[in-house]
Amino acid sequence: DDNDFMIECDGCSGWFHGKCIDLSDRIADDIEKYFCHECSKQHGPSIFKQRKNQHRRDYSDANADNKPTQSGTPDFINKLKRRIFPGCESVVTRLKGNHLTPEYLAKYGFTQPILISNRDGLDMTLPNRTITLAEIRDAVGQDRFIDIIDCEKQVTYKMNLDDYIEYYENFERILQKNKD
Known part of the structure; x- marks a missing residue:
């Protein structure tokens, strides 16, 4: 299970399983300082890495100015949107x-x-053209693991279908939370 990773609290130096604190490794990768539930009462919420560039997968790299654009980054995606393909x-x-x-x-x-x-x-036999993620989950099981590619980071994660649907349906909310 990919949520078996552990993260150290920057307040008390305690270690926590991602699964136990409901934190995915995808989100943990973007945390600069993690504070557990108890320490967040004193130190405030966990602090996410600050975006210092738009063209590198490691968006917190302060020395990225002279490095080339990497695939999957916001700059890369914006350049793709402007291109005309045959x-x-x-x-x-x-x-x-x-x-x-x-x-x-x-x-x-x-x-x-x-x-x-x-x-x-x-x-x-093919599924109906209007099949939903929930119908797929019901057919194959909510605990079925699938490979997910984080395009911006170019990293593959395994995620169970139920968690993927939650992530997919709340993607805009997750993006906003990570920007705050």
């Missing part, structure tokens, strides 16, 4: 469902993404 037609194969067969794959392989324009005849 269409996907040169790299995507479009097929109707009834054309994607074992024979097709044996003949042409699966060397590019295949976009199915019409599901009819696909001969496989």
Whole structure:
């Protein structure tokens, strides 16, 4: 379980399991000074690292000015948003469902993404197009672990589906909390 990490309180030097204090390792990575429940009464809440740059994964790196932009950072994402990319037609194969067969794959392989324009005849069971995360959780179980990629940090975490749904549905609130 990824919440088995431990964090030291900067007030009392006590050690706490992330799971016991309901703190994920993703959030703990961004904490500059951690104060446990008791110490926060005297020292105030935990202090998050201050953002000193927008172009490095370690956003608290004070010496980042002359370092290149890293993928996943706010600067990188803003640059991507301003770029114009060619269409996907040169790299995507479009097929109707009834054309994607074992024979097709044996003949042409699966060397590019295949976009199915019409599901009819696909001969496989697919979820409804409007399936929700809650329905997926109910089908596979809330304790199923999935890999989550933190794009900004370029780190992979394991998270159970129930925790992921909570994180996903509260993403804006979590972002704001980390900025405060």
